[in-house]
Amino acid sequence: MILKKLFISKVRIRILEKYLLNPPITFHVRGLVRELNEEINAVRRELINLETIGILKSKKDKNKLVYSLVRDCPAIPSLQTLFLKNSKLGLTILSRVQNIEGLDSVVVTENFLTQKHDSPNDIDILFLGNAKIRDIKDAINELERDLDRELKASAMKREDFDFAKKKKDPVIMNLLDQDIILIYGKLNSLL
Numbered sequence: 001m002i003l004k005k006l007f008i009s010k011v012r013i014r015i016l017e018k019y020l021l022n023p024p025i026t027f028h029v030r031g032l033v034r035e036l037n038e039e040i041n042a043v044r045r046e047l048i049n050l051e052t053i054g055i056l057k058s059k060k061d062k063n064k065l066v067y068s069l070v071r072d073c074p075a076i077p078s079l080q081t082l083f084l085k086n087s088k089l090g091l092t093i094l095s096r097v098q099n100i101e102g103l104d105s106v107v108v109t110e111n112f113l114t115q116k117h118d119s120p121n122d123i124d125i126l127f128l129g130n131a132k133i134r135d136i137k138d139a140i141n142e143l144e145r146d147l148d149r150e151l152k153a154s155a156m157k158r159e160d161f162d163f164a165k166k167k168k169d170p171v172i173m174n175l176l177d178q179d180i181i182l183i184y185g186k187l188n189s190l191l
Helices: 002-006 010-020 029-036 040-052 076-086 088-097 110-114 133-147 158-166 170-177
Strands: 026-028 056-061 064-069 103-109 125-129 153-156 180-185
Touching: 010 029, 010 040, 010 064, 010 076, 026 029, 029 040, 029 064, 040 056, 040 064, 076 088, 076 180, 088 103, 088 133, 088 180, 103 110, 110 180, 125 133, 125 158, 125 180, 133 153, 153 158, 158 170
Parallel strands: 125 153
Antiparallel strands: 026 064, 056 064, 103 125, 103 180
16 A cells, blocks of 8 residues: 555554545544554654644644644645545545546545535536446446445536536536545546
8 A cells, every 4th residue: 555655654544544534523532542443642643743734733622632634734635635545435436437438537525525415516426528328327326335325426528517617507616616536537637
């Protein structure tokens, strides 16, 4: 796994994965120790390190110090992409979409990670390219079975996506206003 070679601390990787793939969560030190089954000193040290570099922030909640993700940290979208692509969830998505002919890119939204939809325009996953709808529908059905949940998905050809952006389609504008995570393909297909 690339993350183990990139990041030297196993505990830091596990903490980052927990926060990046579950953005709204907060933990106090002992709760995170129980969740990760790691030594308290190692968890405390890595939480302080991640707070020092601006990825996590802490605040007092009654008599506990709780940590949460710094939502406006510029590194968060890149880290989420890196961690999601290397997670079991990301590998499952990749396995279902990588052989779809004509598919340019696949992105997931934060709604996908949080499993919350605040607006009827929220989607979980966007398939972009000239792939056959049947292939995309099969991939979505397989992903829904794999994840044991229903996905709000959209599939568009590149020209339809560009037209929707130009016309400020509410679904596409909502998608572009969010932090999106590129799972497959190249980001320039969205620009």
